[in-house]
Amino acid sequence: MLMIENKLELFEDVVYKSRLLDFDKRKTRIQEETEKIVKEKEEALREEKETMMERRHKLATVLGNEKISKAKEQRRVLELQKMDQLEEDFVEAIMERAKKFTLEDRYREILLKGIDVTFSHLTPGTYRMGLTQKDMDVFFEEIEEKGKKLGISLIPNVMGEEIIGGHVVSDEANTYNLNNDLRTMVEEKRYEIGKLLYKLFHREDQNGK
Numbered sequence: 001m002l003m004i005e006n007k008l009e010l011f012e013d014v015v016y017k018s019r020l021l022d023f024d025k026r027k028t029r030i031q032e033e034t035e036k037i038v039k040e041k042e043e044a045l046r047e048e049k050e051t052m053m054e055r056r057h058k059l060a061t062v063l064g065n066e067k068i069s070k071a072k073e074q075r076r077v078l079e080l081q082k083m084d085q086l087e088e089d090f091v092e093a094i095m096e097r098a099k100k101f102t103l104e105d106r107y108r109e110i111l112l113k114g115i116d117v118t119f120s121h122l123t124p125g126t127y128r129m130g131l132t133q134k135d136m137d138v139f140f141e142e143i144e145e146k147g148k149k150l151g152i153s154l155i156p157n158v159m160g161e162e163i164i165g166g167h168v169v170s171d172e173a174n175t176y177n178l179n180n181d182l183r184t185m186v187e188e189k190r191y192e193i194g195k196l197l198y199k200l201f202h203r204e205d206q207n208g209k
Contacts, residue, residue: 108138124151125171127153130157
């Protein structure tokens with residue numbers, strides 16, 4: 001009977017405890033491998049999350065920059081439209097002022113001085129003198145006398161009221177024009193008017209910020 005008990009103890013010590021120890025080792029190893037896999041998965045998820053966040057940030061930055069660029073472009077277009085409108089309004093105001101100027105007494109002096117300058121660049125010959133109907137009625141005879149003294153013969157040429165005032169001289173065959181009418185003078189100043197308005201507009205825009 002004792003021998004059987006000893007054998008059972010021996011079995012327990014050699015087999016059972018050995019199996020138990022082996023199970024614990026395997027359990028520990030499995031736990032370690034599981035923890036390792038979990039950590040690797042967590043690290044992979046963390047990296048994927050960071051990558052996604054970085055992509056979202058880059059996308060948001062790109063979209064943000066596009067919105068900013070679009071807003072700047074819209075602002076620039078609106079500014080140009082506003083500038084164009086201001087320029088047109090300014091030029092029209094000058095045109096209206098020029099029309100009123102042709103009714104003033106000093107207009108005669110300015111008109112005749114301008115014609116004297118034009119005559120000084122002409123050689124004797126026949127030319128067409130373009131004036132508005134009003135100026136033709138009032139000033140042509142006096143202008144014609146000036147021309148005769150310089151050997152310049154003039155053919156009267158009534159221009160439309162769109163020239164406002166001033167004069168347009170062309171050769172007898174009407175192949176070229178010397179435009180010294182008020183409308184042309186204003187239009188030639190359009191670029192300078194635009195630059196002036198640009199400076200004033202941006203100065204006002206900066207003061208308003």
